[in-house]
Structures are given as structure tokens and as C-alpha cells.
Amino acid sequence: MNEHEDFSIDCKTCIGAGTTACNDCFVTHLLANDDGPIDYVPVVLSEVPRLPDPQEVAIALFIRSGLVDDPIQLVPVDEFTGYGVPVHA
Numbered sequence: 314m315n316e317h318e319d320f321s322i323d324c325k326t327c328i329g330a331g332t333t334a335c336n337d338c339f340v341t342h343l344l345a346n347d348d349g350p351i352d353y354v355p356v357v358l359s360e361v362p363r364l365p366d367p368q369e370v371a372i373a374l375f376i377r378s379g380l381v382d383d384p385i386q387l388v389p390v391d392e393f394t395g396y397g398v399p400v401h402a
Contacts, residue, residue: 321355322340324340372385
């Protein structure tokens with residue numbers, strides 16, 4: 314997902330756990346509730362699916378609606394500028 318190594322913050326392995334430094338730790342503030350700090354539960358993250366290319370989505374919609382041939386037939390520029398009238402050299 315990123316180029317950096319994975320890291321974790323674990324209060325059980327922190328050298329400042331249980332000291333006055335723990336009271337000022339931002340992790341304690343983030344993970345604390347009315348009963349005190351909560352236990353960290355590791356979660357396996359799944360890969361985020363790739364979003365479809367907007368152009369692919371648009372072409373698929375045109376094909377489904379019958380506005381574009383399937384498979385798509387590309388038209389040369391000369392023929393396109395001739396408004397669909399084939400230009401034969």
C-alpha cells in the first residue's frame with residue numbers, strides 16, 4: 314500500500330508505559346475511554362480494490378445502451394472529418 318515499512322505502536326512494549334510520560338502520550342489520549350486505555354487489537358487490512366477508469370466506464374455504458382459498436386471500431390481521422398463518408402485515396 315505504501316513504500317514505508319509497517320510499524321506499530323504498542324503500549325505493552327513502550328518504555329514509558331506506566332510512568333508519568335504515559336499521561337502525556339498522544340496514543341493514550343487517542344485510545345483512552347472513561348475506563349482508561351483500551352487494548353490494541355491488530356486488524357489485517359485488505360487490499361483496496363482499484364477504481365475503474367472513468368473512460369472505461371463511459372465506454373461500457375455507451376456499449377450497453379447501443380450507442381457504440383461492440384467491439385469498438387475506430388475510425389481514421391480522414392473518415393471522421395468527412396462526417397462518416399469514407400474517403401478513398
